[in-house]
Amino acid sequence: MKGPSAMDRATRLDALIVGAGFAGLYMLHKLRGMGFAARVVEAASGVGGTWYWNRYPGARCDVESMFYCYQFDDELSQEWEWTERYPAQPEILRYANHVADRFDLWPDIRLNTRVISAVYDETAAEWQVETDTGENFLSSHCIMATGCLSAANRPDFPGLDEFAGRVFHTGHWPHESVDFDGRRVGVVGTGSSAVQAIPEIAKEAARLTVFQRTASYVVPAKNRPLDPGEQADIKARYPEIRAAARKTFGGFAVPTGRESALSVSEEECRQVLERAWNHGGIGLLNSYIDFGIDEAANERAQAFVRDKIRETVEDPETAEKLLPRHTIGCKRLSLGDAYYATYNLPNVELVPLGEDGIGRIVADGLTAAGKDYRLDDLVLATGFDAMTGALARIDIRGRNGLALRKAWAAGPRMYLGLMTNGFPNLFTVTGPGSPSVLSNMMPTIEHHVEWIAACLGFLRDNGIREIEPGLAAQDAWVAHGNEVASRTLRYTCSSWYLGANVPGKPRVFMPYIGGMPSYMKKCAAVAAAGYEGFELTPA
């Protein structure tokens, strides 16, 4: 508990929301509409969350525009016009700002304000929230809308601080334009961010060297301008399309095959994959039901993409280095229209990292795989401390002063990805244990926001001062999540889903992989049964 001085002039709230991304914006709108005193606190100088920070060249969402948007307001759905099949970062940011304008959210958003700590006062049943500007809050409820991919993973490469050139992280890109013209640029990482950035940087840089730890599977996005007629048609059919999407595993409106890839001939499987490849998008892995659960089926998709790489990349040696060998879809599939072809450019070189990874960094370059590379700029496309990173960076303390970092030392433990035992009245939007990053984030966010809002309404109507998941329900949910994950191939490689990209992070499969329909059914049933599995303390 904080001393009286820190909290003396604290603002009293019903709900303090951390983060002004799509989760925080809708949470604020929803709670205000229910008459709650709510406020958003945001570290950035603008709204948009992930899309505020990820401004690297080529940054684009890999979910289609028409489905990467809010559903809660019909007028908003109809009035907003997207320009391309996949939205580029500036357009998504404009959309976030439009939403903040349209629903007059600005007066209740504190920008440039970072939450440092959130400490639960058991006597008063309220959260004491301290920020770096000195503006503090006392709030009955605290809602962490801090994002799944918001805490940058910045590896501790030896000598990084000695590098004399510019260092960028894709997830913390500068706001002013970055000119790579005539420069020798090194990119570390070949995940989704790098796959988008590399073709753009290659257009400017004198020399681009890509340092690859693990080769990625990249399928075409087939991005293109959106035809106005097509857009109008989708908008007219939004209710049915969205209802159908809600019945799918990830809440995506993509066609899903019903057969096993092994039930058809190799030739037929290739033809189906070829059609999916030409159509573009992450739907390729939905062509058959067993790419995600059967290694032999998965190998057919792997071989298909490896052949595409060999066809595209002219230099056989480079092509060979680019061939991924792991299970496809185990790590997040990347989308990109120009990625592999970029390696045909004379100014682009691929360097597979050996076991030792990036060696020493010096003032004018680095050593990797036993060779020295002279560099002017270094781009770290090294991803995020996913799902738990943003929460761990805030000093969150629950009952008896227990730190969340300590409670989760062996991995996150949440009931439904919404709340955690020992931390009453603290909610997370798309937390570990919810489908989150395995689903279409926008409807997933809306689902959580609406569940939390309904829960706060229930607590108010029933005079309940505290809600907290019981340990038994939480343990059962975590065990269920692990059990479902262990039956899939996603469990089998070193992905950020498992925390494997961050040294020292416990290996726990963090998102819930049981699919959106069963997850939403469970959340609804829990609420309908008076918040079954939660402990409720009356005022």
Ligand code: NA7
């Ligand atoms: P990702 O997908 O985590 O990619 C990070 C890349 O950086 C990946 O290739 C990593 O290799 C590599 N990496 C990470 N740490 C290191 C070190 N220490 N040395 C060398 N290489 C390293 O992050 P993105 O930003 O591309 O994408 C994140 C999500 O955003 C994406 O999944 C989409 O959902 C959107 P690794 O594969 O770990 O061997």
